[in-house]
Amino acid sequence: MNPYIPLLAVVAVAFILPVVLLAMSSMLGPKRDEAAKGDPYECGVPQLTPPRDHFPVKYYLVAVLFLLFDVEAVFLYPWAVVYRRLGILGLVEMAVFLTVLFLGLVYVWKRGALEWD
């Protein structure tokens, strides 16, 4: 038997299930339109402001920067594990990597992306 058949089965189920569920709900569910139904859900409280509001871009910036440096830092763990086996070459490579990362940090800092105000 082809070893990929179970995989194929999973894929098929993954496709079929949502389709069937959506189809059933649209067929079986009652369709009554009311004004309140069209409103965005806001914890059961009547809506106060339009939901499409601007968020300060700083949030994204900080989040992205955190993500970036965090993920790069993760690389240090596997390197540390095999540090001895990689030897001097590994050390040099990691130094280069960290230098580039550091330069990135310098750049971000200098451009003022870390300043909140």
Added chain:
Amino acid sequence: MTVETSLLWIVLLPLLGAAVNGITAAAAARWGKKVPHGFSGAVAVAGPTLAFLLAVGVFRALQGMEEGHALVVNELFRWIDAGRFRADVTLLADPLSAVMLLVVTGIGGLIHYYSIGYMSHDEGHTRYFAYLNLFLFFMLMLILGDSLLTLFVGWEGVGLCSYLLIGFWFEDTEKAQAGMKAFVVNRIGDFGLLLGMLLIITTLSAGGEGTLVVREIAHRLGEFPPGVLEAVGLLLFAGAVGKSAQIPLYIWLPDAMAGPTPVSALIHAATMVTAGVYMIARMGFLYDHAPLASGVVLVVGAATALFAAIIGIAQNDIKKVLAYSTVSQLGYMMIGVGVGAYAAGIFHVFTHAFFKACLFLGAGSVIHAMHHEQDIRKMGGLLKKMPLTGWTFLVATLAIAGFPPLSGFFSKDEILWKAFSGENAALPWAPRFAWLLGTIAALLTAFYMFRLFFTAFLGKPRGKAVEAHESSPFFTVPLVILALGAALTGFLGVPSVVGGSNRFEHWLAPVFETSHGGGEAIGAAHAGGHGVEIGLMAGAVVIALLGTLLAYFLYVKRKEVPGRIAERHPALYTLVRDKFYVYEAVFAAVIYPVVSLSRRLLWRIVDVRIVDGIVNLAGHLSRGVSYTLRFVQTGQVQTYAFILFTALGIFLWKVL
């Protein structure tokens, strides 16, 4: 300066003159200034004059060389190098081109000189001289090129210049159209020439390197199958028919009178129309082995000679008469080369250049004096008013009519004798037939030329002729020189039968000796003997006399007779006067159908309906497609992603 470099300068000098005058004209037009007349005239004359002197030098050098090896070659540069085809631009002077060289630069130079007087009142003289020099340049390229390709460049170049010069006064629509007519009719012939050249290349490519160098073609003539040889001969002749104004493409030449008269002289005497004859003589080795093509040349030439002579009788415009006489004389030249007597044909080119240039320049002098009156019926008595013009005109008329010992007698007689004694394997009747037509044409030639002379120069002055007076030395000096030439050049070719040595034929013999080396399909059989030749010669003199007397009788003694004849046979008269309706026939047979076909079918249906229809359909279709695509190109990234994945799915399904 070596002979080779002088060969180059012969070609370059007129080009230089054309450039100087052309740039001056353009600059003058740009800044709204006038160019001093003397300047452009001097520039224009300098080129041909120097070129003529150099040409004499080349001629002397050739004379000094060993017979049969008289060649001056100047390899300039490689023009085309494409696979198995190579073309160099090389200038070559041999006895044949040397003769043409002297004619073109010498007589061309005289015409330039004459133009200074003739164009003195014209605004566009600088432009005019630029064209004139350019004309000479292309003609020299045509003569001196060692391959058909360079010949073709010159060939097309003179076509262009004739267009520019015939339509020189382009403000006049009729004249501009005459220029166009000359150009278009010539193109028809050029098409044949081009096809002939391509046929030569393809044939030779089969056995090695394709070439258009004349000497190499001669060398490798054996590679041509006989049929192909005939085809090449006929195709090349088609080019000559256009350029040398033979039936049926002669129709452009009479219209070419629209240009300034020196231009007519240049076209008729020194350049352009002789190109066809020259080309056939050049390719003589080929025609020797193509009896059918030669026969066609012969018959067409003979028919043209007679036909044009008949039309010439009823023309009243002085230049038209001369124009038809040129067509007729070209017919003689074609008879000469058609029967394999290339030297005789070229000899006639040579002598004709003198007397025809003299006639045209004389006519120009008359027209100038008559304030642009060209109708001979409104002239008369000009011999007394303009003695130099009149007497030189008479000499040239005697020459063209074939009175001994003037040049035309010897050259025409030589041709007719060669035709009489010639043979043609494909069309055995053709040589004698050509002789017959040529002889009748000779009678008519004497008749119409003296008709012209008697009407215009004798009798009582009529109209503006009363106040006419002799022209300036710019006119008369060339006339005298040309008249002397017309009178004396015949002695270069006095046949041996009357004690001459025919130096002209001896001079050209090395060029054409290959002609008689190989096949004997055509050529002058030296049968018949001296008695016949002398008899024919005497007959020719009688015929010339007869024509002259007839003209004298009709146009001096009994002037009412021609009118009465015309009255009694109105149909015949109109037929001849209106040139046998050849143009009308060509119009009805070719031009009208083509035009109406274009208009009715090609334009209204093929172009408007089908071609435009297809274009419009394509437009609508692509617009429709674009519209559909715009529907798809929504700008919505979701749609794009959807299409991306759908396409991917379809392709994957197809691939796997």
Added chain:
Amino acid sequence: MNPPLVTGDMLRAAIPFILLAAGGTVVSLAGAWRSKRGALFAALFLVLAFWKLFPLLDLEKGIELWDGAVVADRMSAFLGGMLLLSGLFALIVSPPVLRREGRNRAEYYGLILFSLSGMVLFVSTTNLLVLFLALELMSIPLYVLSGYNRGDDRSGEAALKYFLLGSFSSAILLYGAALLFGATGTINMAAMTGGDPLLATAGAFLVLTGFLFKMAAVPFHMWAPDVYDGAPTPITSFMATSVKIATFGALLRIFSLAGGAANPFAHILTGENAAKILPWLAVMTMTLGNVCALTQTNIKRMLAYSSIAHAGYLLLGLIPGSGAVDAKGILYYLFAYLLMTTGAFTVVIALSTRDKGREVTGVERYAGIGFRRPFLGIAMAVFLFSLAGIPPTAGFFGKYLLFSGAVHRGLTPLVVVAVLNSALSVYYYLRPVVVFYMRDTDTPVRVDDALSLRVASLAAVVLLIWFGCLPNIGSLPGVPALLHWVGSAAAALP
């Protein structure tokens, strides 16, 4: 003893790659302090890299770098040279545009260098992982750059679309790479053999799709008009040329590996069903590109569609037919395409105006400009004639090489379609020329007379004609020399 880890040759070969990446870093970083002279700085690195790349054109044998992940050979040197030329043009023509916007920042040039380093890497590798890395390295700066014009919302929209769809395509390519690895157990495409044919073919095709997206082949082209239209014009020019060079260059390298029948890409090229896909793609791409360009009135959008059409012609060279992939034809055509497209966009830059922060590039505004600005008019005419494939330009010669090569490989029907397409394209290429020369208006037109724009368009005109018809003159390389380089670059492939 082990062979030395790093040799002098390797270092020399690696320097251009390193210079570009380092240049990007330095220029961006320095820009944080001084953002004025970014273009000059970047150009310095670029020229330096170019200079170091030049000797590689004569390499006898490819040099493997970084454990064979990257190969420096004549092919990568030639492609790299073209990419750098494209980058150089972008550096030259950008400052006037950015100055108009008041955002002439060094980061912009740093991003161009980063993207270039990705592209050079892209055309020099047969390693799937490095390929993906290079793809992202070249694409991500481009996403940013297409949105660089923040004052124009179309620019932002372009960036977003490009980013989203580009991510999809990267994902597709990555998925294909995973399948390939799964089927053959290696990520080195040169060493791939055997494996489950279904998986291998699917993987190869998915990887190919990633490429098709980047080169804007129909039907994966949907992003191109919008992005090309919205991006700042120098970036459009850069994208339209360098990305095509990079993708076609990389594909050449990959397809040339497919000599062995067991290589997954051989399935794509010669498989019974799959081999029909490429011809269809080529036909669809050139036809759709041309048909859509026909009705465009915006010259930038017209050029966008035209670049799609040219991708179609180039695809012709990738179809092996009865022979092999036509590397020579593709390389020459890419060179011509680089010059004529960059040139045309440069003229567009000189002629474009701003209207409420939006760039306006409608053709009709430039009636009679050919007489008022003779140089620009003539230059544009040369570029458009070349794009249409009219001699004596390099565009004609390139088309001639591609089409005649295809005929020799037995692809005559495709060539007929391509020639018909070329004929169609003449219509829309000549329309701007007609407007430039045959119509006239009295409304004054503003034209950017910046020196750098003139220099760039003059250089493109000269090179285009030079390498379209001139022989070697003395020590100056002409068409034969270019053909020699192209030939030797093509010969570096297996």
